[in-house]
Amino acid sequence: MSANAEVARILYEIGELYAIKGESFPSRAYLIAAQRIESLQDDIRSVYEKGELQVIPGVGKSIAAAIEEFLESGGCSHLQKLRESLPSGAQELMALEGIGPKTIMKLFYELKVTSIDQLEKAARSGKVRKLKGFGPISEKNVLQAIEDYRGFQKRFLLGQILPVLREIEEYMSSCGAVLRVDFGGSARRMKETVGDLDILVASEKGEEAVEYFISMPRVTRVISKGSTRSTIIVGSNLQVDLRAVPPESFGAALQYFTGSKEHNIKLRTLAVKLGYKLNEYGLFRRKDDKKVAGETEETIYQTLGLEYVEPELREDRGEIEAAMKGSLPNLVKYGDVRGDLHVHSSWSDGNIELDEIAEGAQQLGLEYIAICDHSRSLGIARGLDEKRLRKQMKAIEKLNRNLEGFMLLKGIEVNIMADGGFDLSNDILKDLDFVVASIHSGFKSGMKKMTDRLISAIHNEYVSTIGHPTGRLIQRRQPYPVDLKKVFGAAADQRVMMEINALPNRLDLNDVNCKGAMEHDVSISIGTDAHALGQLRYLPLGVSVARRGWLQTKDVANTLRIRELFRKVSR
DNA sequence: GCCGTTTTCGGCCCGACTGTTTTCAGTCG
Numbered sequence: 174m175s176a177n178a179e180v181a182r183i184l185y186e187i188g189e190l191y192a193i194k195g196e197s198f199p200s201r202a203y204l205i206a207a208q209r210i211e212s213l214q215d216d217i218r219s220v221y222e223k224g225e226l227q228v229i230p231g232v233g234k235s236i237a238a239a240i241e242e243f244l245e246s247g248g249c250s251h252l253q254k255l256r257e258s259l260p261s262g263a264q265e266l267m268a269l270e271g272i273g274p275k276t277i278m279k280l281f282y283e284l285k286v287t288s289i290d291q292l293e294k295a296a297r298s299g300k301v302r303k304l305k306g307f308g309p310i311s312e313k314n315v316l317q318a319i320e321d322y323r324g325f326q327k328r329f330l331l332g333q334i335l336p337v338l339r340e341i342e343e344y345m346s347s348c349g350a351v352l353r354v355d356f357g358g359s360a361r362r363m364k365e366t367v368g369d370l371d372i373l374v375a376s377e378k379g380e381e382a383v384e385y386f387i388s389m390p391r392v393t394r395v396i397s398k399g400s401t402r403s404t405i406i407v408g409s410n411l412q413v414d415l416r417a418v419p420p421e422s423f424g425a426a427l428q429y430f431t432g433s434k435e436h437n438i439k440l441r442t443l444a445v446k447l448g449y450k451l452n453e454y455g456l457f458r459r460k461d462d463k464k465v466a467g468e469t470e471e472t473i474y475q476t477l478g479l480e481y482v483e484p485e486l487r488e489d490r491g492e493i494e495a496a497m498k499g500s501l502p503n504l505v506k507y508g509d510v511r512g513d514l515h516v517h518s519s520w521s522d523g524n525i526e527l528d529e530i531a532e533g534a535q536q537l538g539l540e541y542i543a544i545c546d547h548s549r550s551l552g553i554a555r556g557l558d559e560k561r562l563r564k565q566m567k568a569i570e571k572l573n574r575n576l577e578g579f580m581l582l583k584g585i586e587v588n589i590m591a592d593g594g595f596d597l598s599n600d601i602l603k604d605l606d607f608v609v610a611s612i613h614s615g616f617k618s619g620m621k622k623m624t625d626r627l628i629s630a631i632h633n634e635y636v637s638t639i640g641h642p643t644g645r646l647i648q649r650r651q652p653y654p655v656d657l658k659k660v661f662g663a664a665a666d667q668r669v670m671m672e673i674n675a676l677p678n679r680l681d682l683n684d685v686n687c688k689g690a691m692e693h694d695v696s697i698s699i700g701t702d703a704h705a706l707g708q709l710r711y712l713p714l715g716v717s718v719a720r721r722g723w724l725q726t727k728d729v730a731n732t733l734r735i736r737e738l739f740r741k742v743s744r
Numbered sequence: 745g746c747c748g749t750t751t752t753c754g755g756c757c758c759g760a761c762t763g764t765t766t767t768c769a770g771t772c773g
Contacts, residue, residue: 198756202745233746273771310763399761414773434773441757452758
């Protein structure tokens with residue numbers, strides 16, 4: 174874990190503990206600082222050494238001191254004290270739905286409950302219902318929350334959840350009482366993982382929309398339902414929230430339910446400063462409660478003196494400040510992408526023939542695809558040696574002769590070996606159109622070694638891009654340690670690109686690192702890494718990462734026409 | 745705990761739903 178991630182982790186924990194103590198303002202302060210440091214480009218240690226910790230927004234005297242202590246000693250006495258001041262299982266209990274700070278303290282003082290197991294025992298023996306403010310129903314809810322906690326997957330991959338979202342949207346649009354359907358939440362911000370779904374409908378008859386919603390196929394549980402909102406569980410463990418608002422408030426509701434929470438708090442604070450009140454029904458003037466915006470998101474941002482902020486940017490990473498100055502990036506659009514720069518075929522471990530790829534890609538409206546099968550040393554993936562690669566190149570050339578307005582590029586995903594060299598010679602690399610260089614093994618050789626391997630690959634004159642540059646697998650494997658600043662520097666120097674690998678469980682580079690690459694003037698290539706036909710559809714996921722990383726059309730190589738792309742890679 | 749184009753002290757976003765209460769606290773998003 175990088176120093177930034179470690180510091181962020183500590184600050185997050187302090188923030189969470191303050192929340193349990195019911196001290197919401199310090200809690201927020203720590204959580205904001207944690208988030209800032211997590212998405213900080215610079216190494217926190219070097220910021221500290223320059224004496225500039227308090228330059229980071231949200232970091233004041235106390236938090237700076239905590240960071241300093243941690244960097245110097247590896248510990249944090251403030252965190253220790255907080256931990257000791259709370260029941261030991263408080264954090265665990267906090268994870269239960271419906272259990273908050275007050276309940277945790279009550280459970281501790283009156284029932285000596287300090288863990289989920291103990292809580293379960295207390296609830297089963299009927300002790301919880303005797304607490305003041307509790308009853309049989311809340312006791313039953315506690316048991317349900319425990320069951321959910323044990324059974325639920327915590328977050329879903331964006332790529333898995335989007336199709337489900339489309340289905341629900343379609344279902345809700347067939348409701349007579351519904352005038353408009355959209356969705357918000359982290360899915361609309363295209364965050365790499367999504368905890369639950371937020372469906373928004375415009376309707377004059379909220380109750381009817383809610384009734385329709387809870388009658389959706391595959392609903393296994395209705396957690397709450399009112400006249401304007403409802404929460405259900407679909408299938409075994411997907412939580413879906415519905416909100417119904419009148420049409421004239423649709424924009425305000427969409428803005429509000431899209432989040433992020435931090436973005437919204439900042440926006441509402443700004444609204445208050447300017448003499449307004451912002452809620453899910455609209456933007457209101459404080460002095461006479463007159464509604465001044467709300468039908469669209471655009472009017473809300475505009476009235477607050479801001480440029481429109483695209484959902485993917487709403488993470489409080491400086492977008493509101495930029496929108497104030499009118500300096501938001503003109504984000505690359507989903508339709509700007511003309512090709513896919515990393516696809517596998519049946520020649521290695523993919524299961525699609527070259528002609529199927531060409532056909533599938535054209536159906537998606539693409540103009541080119543780079544065929545980048547694995548190279549020799551990846552035996553398990555039937556990696557190509559020089560002889561088979563030459564053969565594949567001929568097959569591609571032959572196919573291309575019969576194609577119009579579309580082209581397969583001759584490429585490879587060449588393996589970066591432990592010494593930073595390749596398992597194919599320059600003799601053959603020089604004859605290819607597109608070379609992705611990736612690390613597939615030896616992830617644990619340390620920051621310096623990994624960085625050197627990547628930089629050595631970047632210095633090969635035939636390399637076009639670095640594939641999945643950090644090697645992480647979302648919710649499964651941490652990124653390998655690598656000094657991305659150095660890598661970006663070398664890449665900028667050698668005019669080598671960095672890939673956004675668009676597989677749902679990779680999305681590597683991630684959003685924050687994309688922004689770092691862009692700030693180093695490094696171009697980005699997007700590749701689906703598809704091994705099956707359906708996976709070509711993941712290309713927009715790659716674009717979403719680029720957008721979340723503030724990238725513009727000019728930053729993304731896939732937006733080039735094929736001729737321009739050739740000029741770019743023949744450096 | 746942080747922050748300042750009202751403020752260096754006193755604020756810090758705002759509303760819906762539930763389960764327990766007889767008017768509201770707790771939780772969530």
